[in-house]
Amino acid sequence: MMKILSYRTAVIALVVLYITGCKQEEYQVPVPESGLQNDCIKKSNGPNMPGVDMEFMYAIAIQKSEGKLVSAQVEASIAGASETYIDRHSYHTDDNGQDVGVIVTEPSTNEGLTTKVNFSLDTNAATLRFFYRPSLASVDQEVSFVFSATSSNGQTVSYNMGPYKIRRMERALNISVADGQQSFISIEDMKAYNATDASSRSEAIDLVYLHRTIPGITFGHALIAPAADAIYRPGLILPAGVRRDAKILKAWNIRDIQLEPNVTGNNTFVYLDDEDFKSIDLQAAPNYAINMKAQSGVWIETTDRKYRAFVYLNSVNDAGKSAVLSIKRYRM
Amino acid sequence: MRKYQYTFLLILTSIFLTKCSEEYPIDEDGLLITTRTSAYVGSFEILGSDFQTVRTKVAVVDTVAQTIDVEVHFGTDLSRLYPQFSLVTDAKLEPKITGFVDFSNLASPLQWTVISGNRKIRKTYTVNLTVQQPTP
Known part of the structure; x- marks a missing residue:
C-alpha cells in the first residue's frame, strides 16, 4: 500500500513540475505611464x-x-x-x-x-x-x-x-608655494603670500613653506610655524611682524578626494568631515613638520584656536623647491 | 542488559576524553604560559605621529647587552612615538605599549622587559634613541 502511495505521489509531483517548469513567460514590452x-x-x-x-x-x-x-x-x-x-x-x-x-x-x-x-x-x-x-x-x-x-x-x-x-568646512585647491617666493601661508585667507605681502598680513600668517638640502639630515619639504625654533627653519628670514605660532601634526594616508578632485587611478580616498576637525586633539603637537612627501598632509590649529585645518600636499618638486597644496579648513 | 553495556561504554569514553585533555595555564593577561624559556627582542620599529617609520636605518638590537640603538630623523616629534617590538615566540612585553610614548627625555632612556613563554625569565632592554644631526 505504501509503495503504491509513494509511486503515485512521485508521478503527480513530476507532472506538476513538468507543467510549471516548462511554462514560458512571454516578454512584455513595458507600457509607459501616461502623463509627465x-x-x-x-x-x-x-x-x-x-x-x-x-x-x-x-x-x-x-x-x-x-x-x-x-x-x-x-x-x-x-x-x-x-x-x-x-x-x-x-x-x-x-x-x-x-x-x-x-x-x-x-x-x-x-x-x-x-x-x-x-x-x-x-x-x-x-x-x-x-x-x-x-x-x-x-x-x-x-x-x-x-x-x-x-x-x-x-x-x-x-x-x-x-x-x-551643509558643513562648516571650507576648502581652497591647488595653492602653489615655492621656497623664498610664495611661501607664507595664511589659514584665515587660505592663500600663500610672498615676503612683501606677508609683511602686510603678518597677523594672519600661520605657516611657512621651505625646502632645504642639508648634509647629514633629511629635511626636504617642510611646513613650519614662523615661531618655530630656528633650527627648524634654517636660513629663513621672516618678514617684519610674521611671528605667529601653530600646532602642526604630520599625517599620512589621509587622501581627501575633495582636496584632489581631478585625480585618476585606482587609489583609496577618504572624506574629511566637520567631526574630524572637531575631535582631533592637537594640543601636544609641535610647531613644525619637515621631510614632507607628496600626498601627505598636516593637521594645523592656529595659535588663536580660531581655525583647524588640514593642509594636503598634492605634489612636490624637489628640483624646483616648490609644492602644490590644498587646504580644508574648519572654523572653530 | 545490552542497554547497560552501552551506558557503561559511554561513561568510559567520557572519562577517557576528559582525562586526555591537558590544561595549559594562562597568565594574568589571558596569554598561554608555555615551556619556552627564551626572552629576547628580534627586531625593533618606531613610528611617528603619522604612523610612518622615523628610523634613519635599521635599529641595532644587542641581545647580550640588552640594548636597542635607534637613530631617528632630524625633526622627529619625540613626544609622540610608537615603538614596536618583535619578540621571540610566546614572550611578552612589560610595560605594555598601548599608544604613543614620550621619548623626549633622551638623557633617561626608556626600558621594557621581555618575559619568556614560561613567564620565569625576564630580560630588560634599554632603548637608546638618538636624533640625526646635520654634518658639520
Missing part, C-alpha cells in the same frame, strides 16, 4: 560644503503623443551662490559609458531661491544636471530642493530632494 513623469538622484558624494558643488540629475519625460517639455526649475530652501546653475545639456551614455551631452535648453537663470531653464529644443525626454553651490550663509544649516517641470499639455510634476546638511 520625473525622477531625481544626487550624483555628488561626500560632505556638502560651501564652494563645492552638489550635483543632481533630474530626469523628465512625457509620451511623444502627449506633448513636449517646456521648462524645468529647482527651488532651494536656501539660495545658492551665484555659481549655481542647471546645465543646458541633456546627458546620455554612449557605448563606451561616456557621457554625451546635447544642448536642449536656454542658459539657466537664478532668481532668489529658484534656478530655471526653458527648453530650446523640441524634446519629450531629458536628463538635466543641476549644480548647487552652497553659500557661506547656508553653513550649519540643512538645505532641501524641489525639482519641477512643465510640459506643453499644461502638466506639472515635482520631486523633493533633501534635506542635506
Whole structure:
C-alpha cells in the first residue's frame, strides 16, 4: 500500500513540475505611464560644503503623443551662490559609458531661491544636471530642493530632494608655494603670500613653506610655524611682524578626494568631515613638520584656536623647491 | 542488559576524553604560559605621529647587552612615538605599549622587559634613541 502511495505521489509531483517548469513567460514590452513623469538622484558624494558643488540629475519625460517639455526649475530652501546653475545639456551614455551631452535648453537663470531653464529644443525626454553651490550663509544649516517641470499639455510634476546638511568646512585647491617666493601661508585667507605681502598680513600668517638640502639630515619639504625654533627653519628670514605660532601634526594616508578632485587611478580616498576637525586633539603637537612627501598632509590649529585645518600636499618638486597644496579648513 | 553495556561504554569514553585533555595555564593577561624559556627582542620599529617609520636605518638590537640603538630623523616629534617590538615566540612585553610614548627625555632612556613563554625569565632592554644631526 505504501509503495503504491509513494509511486503515485512521485508521478503527480513530476507532472506538476513538468507543467510549471516548462511554462514560458512571454516578454512584455513595458507600457509607459501616461502623463509627465520625473525622477531625481544626487550624483555628488561626500560632505556638502560651501564652494563645492552638489550635483543632481533630474530626469523628465512625457509620451511623444502627449506633448513636449517646456521648462524645468529647482527651488532651494536656501539660495545658492551665484555659481549655481542647471546645465543646458541633456546627458546620455554612449557605448563606451561616456557621457554625451546635447544642448536642449536656454542658459539657466537664478532668481532668489529658484534656478530655471526653458527648453530650446523640441524634446519629450531629458536628463538635466543641476549644480548647487552652497553659500557661506547656508553653513550649519540643512538645505532641501524641489525639482519641477512643465510640459506643453499644461502638466506639472515635482520631486523633493533633501534635506542635506551643509558643513562648516571650507576648502581652497591647488595653492602653489615655492621656497623664498610664495611661501607664507595664511589659514584665515587660505592663500600663500610672498615676503612683501606677508609683511602686510603678518597677523594672519600661520605657516611657512621651505625646502632645504642639508648634509647629514633629511629635511626636504617642510611646513613650519614662523615661531618655530630656528633650527627648524634654517636660513629663513621672516618678514617684519610674521611671528605667529601653530600646532602642526604630520599625517599620512589621509587622501581627501575633495582636496584632489581631478585625480585618476585606482587609489583609496577618504572624506574629511566637520567631526574630524572637531575631535582631533592637537594640543601636544609641535610647531613644525619637515621631510614632507607628496600626498601627505598636516593637521594645523592656529595659535588663536580660531581655525583647524588640514593642509594636503598634492605634489612636490624637489628640483624646483616648490609644492602644490590644498587646504580644508574648519572654523572653530 | 545490552542497554547497560552501552551506558557503561559511554561513561568510559567520557572519562577517557576528559582525562586526555591537558590544561595549559594562562597568565594574568589571558596569554598561554608555555615551556619556552627564551626572552629576547628580534627586531625593533618606531613610528611617528603619522604612523610612518622615523628610523634613519635599521635599529641595532644587542641581545647580550640588552640594548636597542635607534637613530631617528632630524625633526622627529619625540613626544609622540610608537615603538614596536618583535619578540621571540610566546614572550611578552612589560610595560605594555598601548599608544604613543614620550621619548623626549633622551638623557633617561626608556626600558621594557621581555618575559619568556614560561613567564620565569625576564630580560630588560634599554632603548637608546638618538636624533640625526646635520654634518658639520
